[in-house]
Amino acid sequence: MEWVRGETIGHGTFSVVSKATPSNTSDFPALIAVKSSDSYGAASLSNEKSVLDSLGDCREIVRCYGADQTVENGEKLDNLLLEYASSGSLATQLKKLNGEGLPESVVRRHTKSVLQGLRHIHSNGFAHCDIKLGNILLFGDGSVKIADFGLARKINGDLTASKEGVEIRGTPLYMAPESVNYNEYGTAVDVWAFGCAVVEMFSGKTAWSFKEGSNFMSLLIRIGVSEELPEIPVELSEDGKDFLSKCFVKDHERRWTAEMLLNHSFVAVDLEREDFDVTVKGEKEVLASPRCPFEFSDWESISSSDSQTKYQPLDSPVERFESLVCESFPDWSVVNWVTVR
Numbered sequence: 001m002e003w004v005r006g007e008t009i010g011h012g013t014f015s016v017v018s019k020a021t022p023s024n025t026s027d028f029p030a031l032i033a034v035k036s037s038d039s040y041g042a043a044s045l046s047n048e049k050s051v052l053d054s055l056g057d058c059r060e061i062v063r064c065y066g067a068d069q070t071v072e073n074g075e076k077l078d079n080l081l082l083e084y085a086s087s088g089s090l091a092t093q094l095k096k097l098n099g100e101g102l103p104e105s106v107v108r109r110h111t112k113s114v115l116q117g118l119r120h121i122h123s124n125g126f127a128h129c130d131i132k133l134g135n136i137l138l139f140g141d142g143s144v145k146i147a148d149f150g151l152a153r154k155i156n157g158d159l160t161a162s163k164e165g166v167e168i169r170g171t172p173l174y175m176a177p178e179s180v181n182y183n184e185y186g187t188a189v190d191v192w193a194f195g196c197a198v199v200e201m202f203s204g205k206t207a208w209s210f211k212e213g214s215n216f217m218s219l220l221i222r223i224g225v226s227e228e229l230p231e232i233p234v235e236l237s238e239d240g241k242d243f244l245s246k247c248f249v250k251d252h253e254r255r256w257t258a259e260m261l262l263n264h265s266f267v268a269v270d271l272e273r274e275d276f277d278v279t280v281k282g283e284k285e286v287l288a289s290p291r292c293p294f295e296f297s298d299w300e301s302i303s304s305s306d307s308q309t310k311y312q313p314l315d316s317p318v319e320r321f322e323s324l325v326c327e328s329f330p331d332w333s334v335v336n337w338v339t340v341r
């Protein structure tokens with residue numbers, strides 16, 4: 001496909017996303033999104049393309065029209081040509097609400113759509129491994145689709161555990177206990193992460209509350225070792241609370257699957273597509289400054305397996321935590337601080 005690059009609409013860890021206009025609009029929409037990366041992000045982009053190809057068409061998954069390479073300003077770029085989401089991601093949408101969440105009726109509708117997408121991904125033998133609001137795209141008609149398959153992986157049975165020691169795949173605030181403790185990344189991690197995303201959608205706040213100055217290790221301990229669970233908003237209906245309690249089961253074998261959740265009364269009803277045009281509270285768009293490194297919107301997703309460093313396998317959570325501790329004091333002001341592995 002021939003296309004012309006337009007304005008930039010998003011930035012990821014290794015990529016830039018721009019609008020683009022295809023030259024031949026009889027076969028393609030008038031506007032598409034092009035996700036481009038230099039050699040550092042090429043592997044992630046190529047993984048994304050092959051996963052999207054394997055998944056085929058699904059209404060709740062962003063469409064891929066192909067891939068190509070260009071040389072722009074003397075730099076070689078790999079490009080992924082994607083369906084364009086005119087309203088950006090749910091994370092962008094939520095930022096506009098100035099700390100408030102979406103109405104429960106909208107949350108239910110989005111929840112059902114994402115679950116349908118997850119069911120498709122899981123039944124095709126993949127785990128997304130990076131479900132978060134920034135990777136759920138919102139379209140002009142109010143529908144949502146799952147995007148960003150850069151960290152997705154093929155699964156063997158229900159779980160795959162990395163044998164390469166400590167691995168951080170995805171965004172720490174959404175990490176499931178089995179990933180923190182045992183490097184396990186199966187379909188159940190998407191359900192846990194999606195529960196965290198549903199909490200955020202409804203409350204406008206992260207599912208794990210944290211105090212200013214709290215650190216990465218304490219979050220991992222809360223997720224992996226303590227009995228604590230992500231906070232379920234008290235204002236949510238009883239149906240919603242029960243739904244989330246099925247996502248937040250520490251033992252991944254007892255956690256509900258996407259298929260099971262689709263039969264939960266929170267979503268197993270006819271949800272009409274109305275009130276999707278969510279009112280922005282306040283005249284202007286207000287983008288809150290990050291309060292600390294756990295501020296969800298700026299957390300980047302990364303796979304520690306991209307690292308050159310290889311670790312010895314670690315058997316227990318205690319050993320894993322010890323291996324993450326270092327003598328030097330971390331500089332939390334660095335945006336991609338989660339690359340500490």
Ligand SMILES: Nc1ncnc2c1ncn2[C@@H]1O[C@H](COP(=O)(O)OP(=O)(O)OP(=O)(O)O)[C@@H](O)[C@H]1O
Pocket residue numbers: 009010011012013014015016017033035062082083084085086088089092134135137147148150300301302
């Ligand atoms: N198809 C699309 N249509 C519209 N906006 C998009 C599209 N794809 C991505 N974006 C925007 O670009 C941002 C970055 O895209 P994406 O998450 O795919 O990049 P990434 O490098 O994989 O990011 P991450 O660091 O979160 O893994 C998204 O949060 C979204 O705002």
